Amino acid sequence: MAAKPQAAPSAPPQPVATSTATPQPARTGAQLLVDVLLEEGVEVIFGFSGGAILPTFDVLYEAPIRFIMSRCEQGAGHMADGYARATGKVGTVVVTSGPGATNLTTALATAYMDSIPMVAITGQVATAAIGNDAFQEADVVGVTRPVTKHNVLVKNADDLPRVIREAYHIARTGRPGPVLVDLPKDVQVKTASAGCNGEMNLPGYRPRVKGNSRQIRLAAEAINASERPVLYVGGGVISSGASAELRQMARKGNIPVTTTLLGMGAIDEVQDADLALNMLGMHGSAYANFAVQASDLLIAVGARFDDRVTGKLETFAPHARIIHIDVDPSSISKNVDVDIPVVGDARSVLQDMLPLIEYRDRAAWFEQIARWKAQYPFQYQQAPEGTIKPQHVIRELSRLTDNDAIITTGVGQHQMWAAQFYRWRFPRQMITSGGLGTMGYGFPAAMGACIGVPDRQVIDIDGDGSFLMTCNELATAAEYRLPVRVVILNNHWQGMVRQWQELFFGRRYMASRMVNPSFAKVAEAFGCTGIDVRDVRDLPDAIARMLATPGPVVMDVHVEPEENVYPMVAVGKSLHEMEMGGMA
Amino acid sequence: MSKHIFSVLVQNQPGVLAHIAGMFAARGFNIDSLVVGRTEDPAFSHMVIVSSGDDVTMEQIRKQLGKIVTTVKIRDLSEQKCVERDLMLIRVHCPPERRGELRDLTEVFRASIVDVGPSSVMIQLTGTEDKIEAFVELCRPYGIKQLSRTGVIAVPRASQEREHDGPPAPAARPPRVRQATTSSQETAVPLPPS
Numbered sequence: 001m002a003a004k005p006q007a008a009p010s011a012p013p014q015p016v017a018t019s020t021a022t023p024q025p026a027r028t029g030a031q032l033l034v035d036v037l038l039e040e041g042v043e044v045i046f047g048f049s050g051g052a053i054l055p056t057f058d059v060l061y062e063a064p065i066r067f068i069m070s071r072c073e074q075g076a077g078h079m080a081d082g083y084a085r086a087t088g089k090v091g092t093v094v095v096t097s098g099p100g101a102t103n104l105t106t107a108l109a110t111a112y113m114d115s116i117p118m119v120a121i122t123g124q125v126a127t128a129a130i131g132n133d134a135f136q137e138a139d140v141v142g143v144t145r146p147v148t149k150h151n152v153l154v155k156n157a158d159d160l161p162r163v164i165r166e167a168y169h170i171a172r173t174g175r176p177g178p179v180l181v182d183l184p185k186d187v188q189v190k191t192a193s194a195g196c197n198g199e200m201n202l203p204g205y206r207p208r209v210k211g212n213s214r215q216i217r218l219a220a221e222a223i224n225a226s227e228r229p230v231l232y233v234g235g236g237v238i239s240s241g242a243s244a245e246l247r248q249m250a251r252k253g254n255i256p257v258t259t260t261l262l263g264m265g266a267i268d269e270v271q272d273a274d275l276a277l278n279m280l281g282m283h284g285s286a287y288a289n290f291a292v293q294a295s296d297l298l299i300a301v302g303a304r305f306d307d308r309v310t311g312k313l314e315t316f317a318p319h320a321r322i323i324h325i326d327v328d329p330s331s332i333s334k335n336v337d338v339d340i341p342v343v344g345d346a347r348s349v350l351q352d353m354l355p356l357i358e359y360r361d362r363a364a365w366f367e368q369i370a371r372w373k374a375q376y377p378f379q380y381q382q383a384p385e386g387t388i389k390p391q392h393v394i395r396e397l398s399r400l401t402d403n404d405a406i407i408t409t410g411v412g413q414h415q416m417w418a419a420q421f422y423r424w425r426f427p428r429q430m431i432t433s434g435g436l437g438t439m440g441y442g443f444p445a446a447m448g449a450c451i452g453v454p455d456r457q458v459i460d461i462d463g464d465g466s467f468l469m470t471c472n473e474l475a476t477a478a479e480y481r482l483p484v485r486v487v488i489l490n491n492h493w494q495g496m497v498r499q500w501q502e503l504f505f506g507r508r509y510m511a512s513r514m515v516n517p518s519f520a521k522v523a524e525a526f527g528c529t530g531i532d533v534r535d536v537r538d539l540p541d542a543i544a545r546m547l548a549t550p551g552p553v554v555m556d557v558h559v560e561p562e563e564n565v566y567p568m569v570a571v572g573k574s575l576h577e578m579e580m581g582g583m584a
Numbered sequence: 585m586s587k588h589i590f591s592v593l594v595q596n597q598p599g600v601l602a603h604i605a606g607m608f609a610a611r612g613f614n615i616d617s618l619v620v621g622r623t624e625d626p627a628f629s630h631m632v633i634v635s636s637g638d639d640v641t642m643e644q645i646r647k648q649l650g651k652i653v654t655t656v657k658i659r660d661l662s663e664q665k666c667v668e669r670d671l672m673l674i675r676v677h678c679p680p681e682r683r684g685e686l687r688d689l690t691e692v693f694r695a696s697i698v699d700v701g702p703s704s705v706m707i708q709l710t711g712t713e714d715k716i717e718a719f720v721e722l723c724r725p726y727g728i729k730q731l732s733r734t735g736v737i738a739v740p741r742a743s744q745e746r747e748h749d750g751p752p753a754p755a756a757r758p759p760r761v762r763q764a765t766t767s768s769q770e771t772a773v774p775l776p777p778s
Contacts, residue, residue, distance in 0.1 A: 145603055146610050150653040153598070170653055204595065204656035290776035330647035333640070576776040
């Protein structure tokens with residue numbers, strides 16, 4: 001290669017740039033990518049290889065970054081997601097083009113719906129082949145556009161450092177979310193020009209952190225004037241790290257707190273049991289739903305009025321004025337009209353609001369709530385001799401882990417029972433697919449959490465249907481000896497589907513019955529530990545054994561097959577019109 | 585239902601148009617017209633999107649446009665005075681003996697005849713959508729052979745400049761979704777059991 005000219009002849013004399021101490025050797029696109037990953041502090045990458053991403057894998061061969069190879073790209077995506085939820089850092093996943101990327105889309109959509117920071121790097125066929133229906137080609141930017149916060153196809157190696165920096169910045173700021181970078185094979189191989197500019201260029205991306213002071217004052221005045229306020233808290237409080245501020249707010253103002261599925265752990269349900277109303281919504285507590293419906297002020301913080309939370313919109317919180325604190329302006333007044341919107345980061349807004357909040361006694365309100373709590377606790381009918389109620393398994397897990405484990409879940413009945421019967425004590429404790437409802441999420445997410453938080457127990461409370469969707473990742477768990485624990489509430493049904501068919505489709509059980517393998521034997525075949533529990537008297541010992549097993553372990557608990565989740569707000573009903581399932 | 589004109593400044597990058605059009609499709613928003621063009625700065629393109637619907641939907645469109653990373657600035661031009669123009673080329677059936685009346689019509693609308701064939705003329709017209717549509721109706725009896733329109737482009741008037749350099753005016757509050765109840769009213773929804 002010819003030596004580069006010192007300066008373009010026509011260029012006016014420039015002061016010497018700051019970073020010219022030693023000339024950098026030429027870097028390829030893949031090398032620049034890994035340079036920026038290291039600069040961003042990436043400590044682990046989840047992924048799976050393939051033709052179009054091989055040049056990047058070749059650079060990762062000697063990079064000081066841990067690589068976890070999943071057995072399917074979907075698993076890698078959920079692992080990165082679980083890692084992100086457990087740590088608060090950005091999860092990174094690297095996969096190949098075509099089928100690698102399309103397998104990843106479910107994981108991207110899961111992260112997108114729950115606002116989880118992730119960066120996905122997908123290989124792509126060489127730029128010259130794009131559009132020619134090349135082998136393993138797919139329009140990945142087109143496919144993933146609706147399920148990512150942002151995505152981009154990089155056509156020039158010089159753009160790589162900027163694009164990767166932007167990807168991490170966009171993923172972790174504002175309302176977090178997954179960002180995908182599609183990387184053609186030739187761009188990974190090509191040498192970038194020396195000193196290519198890696199500065200971010202995002203003129204239109206300015207997430208608002210600080211709330212408007214006038215709106216904050218209005219909100220505080222409404223709170224101080226309210227007699228029956230309820231704090232309705234979602235995943236935004238977790239992602240902005242605002243749980244300390246939230247607790248101060250609830251204590252200082254004397255306001256009860258209900259959490260969404262993604263907000264569990266925002267308030268300590270043990271230490272602050274007097275304020276905690278537990279989960280609200282379709283399968284929420286009766287006292288949370290009653291409190292919302294009877295409230296005169298609903299303070300939504302980092303929550304988005306999902307249909308599973310509100311029930312029938314027209315009669316949701318009918319007596320309440322609504323304050324909505326959210327970093328995403330498009331969440332405000334989307335489903336429910338809001339009286340006092342505050343756009344900003346939950347933590348920043350709560351910090352600014354706290355000095356304005358005054359203590360109020362609200363004795364009548366708390367007495368009312370106490371009566372509801374006494375009358376309608378989460379409960380279930382005792383099981384016949386020996387058989388196992390699924391709710392009992394969660395209670396035992398909660399007790400034997402001292403409410404201190406990180407819990408992931410699949411999607412369905414077991415997920416709702418976990419939310420209801422485990423007692424949530426700290427943020428990032430519950431890791432679950434709330435928005436998209438992705439069955440099979442729990443197990444790989446637990447593996448990601450294990451890697452992110454190695455000093456804490458991580459337990460996947462799963463269903464038999466959910467676990468079977470991603471149990472191929474047992475091979476990954478075994479390979480890396482991850483201390484991941486799976487508790488399957490095995491009822492031999494797709495339980496939630498069966499419950500709906502029972503209640504709304506005249507018990508016509510269409511394709512909801514599960515013919516399952518022996519999960520304990522499956523685990524053993526993969527090189528993990530398997531435990532099989534069929535009698536409730538064996539449960540405490542089995543849980544203790546599971547918790548004491550160092551490597552990956554699957555505990556298959558055969559539970560009452562036709563147990564239903566209650567309370568339940570049927571679709572189209574108001575939040576206070578709950579089916580109690582004979583519990584009250 | 586009301587018509588809104590959104591003026592959207594976007595980064596000039598591949599895929600931006602697909603992103604915006606995809607967002608409209610995915611969220612079930614309606615596009616009446618969409619025009620993209622370069623601006624004086626090659627780093628940015630300018631889009632003018634016309635949509636119609638209720639106020640809540642229009643507010644969501646504005647917010648969802650703002651959420652797209654590559655959008656730089658969004659204005660709802662229906663909240664301010666602006667000049668809007670649509671350009672149309674229309675080929676109308678016209679035997680030579682009727683050219684005179686069509687030329688008169690063209691003059692009334694300040695349109696111009698840009699091509700003449702043995703049995704048709706092509707007319708170019710710029711103006712607001714109303715004006716264009718009125719002209720189309722008048723051409724209909726002759727027989728429209730071909731018609732092509734650019735869609736609306738719009739730029740705010742100078743008298744507005746001070747306003748839109750500041751923060752956007754708060755949009756009118758959308759109507760309440762929930763049943764409004766006040767303490768003095770009989771409650772529409774019964775309280776939960778005490």
